[in-house]
Amino acid sequence: KKYKSQYNWNKVDRIICGDEDREMREGMKFKRLMFALLPDRHTDEESENEYVEKFKKLLEYFEKLREKDVANVPLSVKIERNQGADTSSQSSPVLSSTPGIEGNSMVRFYVQLRKGKKDQFEYLEVSIDSTFNTMWSYRIMFNWFVASSGKVDAQVQMLQRRCTQFHLNLVQSSEVSVSKTLFLNPFRAPAVFLIKDATKVPTFENKLAQLDYVHDGVFLTARDFTDCIDDSSEFHWGPKFGKPLAGRQVMHRTGLLFVRMIEDKKGKAVVFAFANLRYSERDKSLQKECDAIFAQLCSCIDNVITS
Numbered sequence: 001k002k003y004k005s006q007y008n009w010n011k012v013d014r015i016i017c018g019d020e021d022r023e024m025r026e027g028m029k030f031k032r033l034m035f036a037l038l039p040d041r042h043t044d045e046e047s048e049n050e051y052v053e054k055f056k057k058l059l060e061y062f063e064k065l066r067e068k069d070v071a072n073v074p075l076s077v078k079i080e081r082n083q084g085a086d087t088s089s090q091s092s093p094v095l096s097s098t099p100g101i102e103g104n105s106m107v108r109f110y111v112q113l114r115k116g117k118k119d120q121f122e123y124l125e126v127s128i129d130s131t132f133n134t135m136w137s138y139r140i141m142f143n144w145f146v147a148s149s150g151k152v153d154a155q156v157q158m159l160q161r162r163c164t165q166f167h168l169n170l171v172q173s174s175e176v177s178v179s180k181t182l183f184l185n186p187f188r189a190p191a192v193f194l195i196k197d198a199t200k201v202p203t204f205e206n207k208l209a210q211l212d213y214v215h216d217g218v219f220l221t222a223r224d225f226t227d228c229i230d231d232s233s234e235f236h237w238g239p240k241f242g243k244p245l246a247g248r249q250v251m252h253r254t255g256l257l258f259v260r261m262i263e264d265k266k267g268k269a270v271v272f273a274f275a276n277l278r279y280s281e282r283d284k285s286l287q288k289e290c291d292a293i294f295a296q297l298c299s300c301i302d303n304v305i306t307s
Contacts, residue, residue: 012145024125024143026102031145033156034178034278037138038169038255039214048081048134054166055079055132061162062126066109075107080133099218099246101139101178106130113151122147124155129217136215137251139173171255172278180222180244182260182272190260190274191294192229193301198267204304205261211300213250213259220244221262225270235264256280256290259297273297 012029024030037055042048059075099105106127113122125143132138142155163170176182182190195201222244226232237245247262256279260272273294280286 024145030143032175033142033152034173034175035140035159035170036173036216036251036255037140037163038171038251038253039135039137040169041253042082042134051134052079052081054168055138057166058162058168062109062128065111065126067112070109075109075128076130077107077128078131080131082133082135099220101127101141104130105217106139106141111155113147113155122151124152133215137217139178139217140170169255171276173255174258174274174276174278176274177216177249177251177258177276178219180220182221182225182274183228188274188277189228190272191298193271193273193298194229194231195269195271195301195305196231196234197305198263198269200304200307201261201263201267201269203307204269204271204301207300207304208250208259211296212253214253216249216251216258218246219249219260220246221260225262225272229270235268235270236266237264251276252293254289254293256286257293257297271301 037058040047040051042051056079059077063075107130108125108127111124111126113124123144124147127139127141127143129139140159142152144152160170176184176190195204220243223237223242226235226237229235245262247260249258249260251258256276258274258276260274261269262272263269275290275294280290
């Protein structure tokens with residue numbers, strides 16, 4: 001690709017050799033496994049409090065995983081409650097999320113993979129959302145450069161066991177769900193829908209809440225998607241080579257389908273829908289359920305557009 005940014009091999013080399021600034025940033029080509037906690041349904045304040053207490057137990061587990069010099073410092077995760085509000089009453093999206101998965105949007109800590117020996121080469125960077133909202137999904141990521149597969153698998157299994165023990169719904173999540181480029185795989189391109197009437201966009205957002213979608217974050221999307229949609233001239237995005245566009249993303253409560261919506265300067269929207277293949281790809285029953293959820297989404301968009 002012309003004018004592609006250079007690979008920051010110097011920074012990667014320093015991280016592997018023990019640099020204190022170990023944050024793994026976009027473009028470093030590290031390995032990643034990503035998970036999402038799906039929120040419980042809250043009928044009252046008591047059930048919401050129970051969900052918060054379960055999450056706090058998971059936070060305590062994360063704090064014990066950290067290196068000894070920071071193990072006694074609580075993780076700075078903000079907990080937001082909604083007083084048992086129903087998702088169908090959330091008429092407008094809460095867009096206070098920091099866009100993307102870098103910077104202040106995540107809390108990062110490091111897990112040494114060798115017990116009794118500090119080995120700077122084998123460690124995990126665990127990144128978790130800096131805000132836990134009882135009506136949102138919650139992202140957990142394992143990032144690493146150099147680590148044996150057996151030790152990474154052990155950490156994954158321990159996380160899954162803890163979530164089962166605490167009655168938390170954990171599912172694996174696809175890389176494309178946080179990517180600026182939604183067309184990572186040309187054979188698995190997202191479905192694209194156009195809402196050309198700006199007055200119908202809020203109606204569609206309300207419908208998503210009623211169809212059991214939960215807020216998954218605000219993500220930046222590269223502007224090159226405009227070359228892949230019909231009637232792109234009817235939308236107003238600004239300069240073609242400008243900054244990536246921020247858009248709200250929601251996730252179906254089953255964890256099977258993502259929907260990302262990007263609005264232009266006049267309020268018109270492009271809607272991308274893509275399956276969570278990391279979770280459903282090897283399970284035919286989940287694939288059928290995902291197909292049914294997608295068909296429901298298509299029907300919803302048709303009704304909104306034609307109404």
